[in-house]
Amino acid sequence: MSILLSLFLKLSAFSLVAFGGVNALLPVLFNLAVNQEHWIDVQTFSDYFAIAQAAPGPNFMTITLIGWHIYGVLGALLATFAIAWPSSILIYFLQRFIMGMKNPLIKKTIQYSAAALAIGLVLSSAWEIALHINHSLAAYILTIATITITLLTRWHPLYLIAIGGAFGVLGFI
Amino acid sequence: MNLAVCIGSRFGGARGALAATLGLSLGPIAIVLCLALLYEHFSYLDSVKGLLRGISAVGVGLIASTGFKMMRDELRYPAMFLVVALTIIAATVFHLGLGYVVLLVAPVAIFLARKKAQAL
Numbered sequence: 001m002s003i004l005l006s007l008f009l010k011l012s013a014f015s016l017v018a019f020g021g022v023n024a025l026l027p028v029l030f031n032l033a034v035n036q037e038h039w040i041d042v043q044t045f046s047d048y049f050a051i052a053q054a055a056p057g058p059n060f061m062t063i064t065l066i067g068w069h070i071y072g073v074l075g076a077l078l079a080t081f082a083i084a085w086p087s088s089i090l091i092y093f094l095q096r097f098i099m100g101m102k103n104p105l106i107k108k109t110i111q112y113s114a115a116a117l118a119i120g121l122v123l124s125s126a127w128e129i130a131l132h133i134n135h136s137l138a139a140y141i142l143t144i145a146t147i148t149i150t151l152l153t154r155w156h157p158l159y160l161i162a163i164g165g166a167f168g169v170l171g172f173i
Numbered sequence: 174m175n176l177a178v179c180i181g182s183r184f185g186g187a188r189g190a191l192a193a194t195l196g197l198s199l200g201p202i203a204i205v206l207c208l209a210l211l212y213e214h215f216s217y218l219d220s221v222k223g224l225l226r227g228i229s230a231v232g233v234g235l236i237a238s239t240g241f242k243m244m245r246d247e248l249r250y251p252a253m254f255l256v257v258a259l260t261i262i263a264a265t266v267f268h269l270g271l272g273y274v275v276l277l278v279a280p281v282a283i284f285l286a287r288k289k290a291q292a293l
Contacts, residue, residue, distance in 0.1 A: 050225040113283045151242070168222075
């Protein structure tokens with residue numbers, strides 16, 4: 001029971017800082033789940049990350065899987081709820097607050113500064129997670145190729161995931 | 174998820190937000206748990222290990238590209254790249270925690286964002 005409580009509290013606290021999106025704070029999640037709480041090891045984290053990327057749905061699925069690892073279906077549901085409720089409530093009020101603002105200049109200022117910060121955080125997050133989960137030159141080439149292709153073409157991400165998976169099965173990565 | 178809260182609350186207030194988030198997450202949770210079961214049974218296979226390595230390398234690229242795509246808006250006022258660069262340096266070079274990154278970068282971000290808002 002105490003591990004469920006700890007899971008709920010730690011993930012709820014994480015959700016409060018992660019209201020800009022889980023992807024921007026994956027290194028924080030990694031640190032929490034692998035280094036601090038020892039819920040899972042590095043390999044399991046990167047495997048769950050991969051499963052969550054391949055599955056449809058919101059991008060916090062890595063957390064659902066961590067919950068499942070700890071306490072089965074109940075853990076999965078609890079972890080998902082824990083990651084969703086604080087940020088949802090925060091966004092709900094933040095949105096009303098910003099929509100209700102009369103001054104367009106302040107509105108734009110908030111929007112632009114948050115966007116620039118988010119970009120920096122997402123890129124740092126991708127970089128640090130890459131350092132944890134990519135173990136070969138081929139993996140980095142695949143990551144860079146993915147970035148290039150998504151920026152230059154309109155391919156659906158699922159094609160890229162399928163191609164990456166195929167390279168992996170063939171033993172290249 | 175945040176988008177579901179925003180759109181749901183536009184249409185049905187707090188209840189709408191709740192309905193939108195539940196509706197959006199229950200199906201995917203069921204699917205991802207089925208995948209987790211498969212993983213539990215087959216993760217010892219080399220091909221499955223390779224598969225996941227390939228997917229995670231692509232996945233991290235997809236996350237990075239969401240960042241790069243958002244950067245297009247910064248091209249309209251390139252000084253904002255300074256904020257992006259500062260954030261990255263604070264987070265990856267100096268390994269500052271999230272709170273410190275935000276505290277450090279926010280003043281510059283707000284200053285430049287205000288200039289951007291005035292200029293555009």
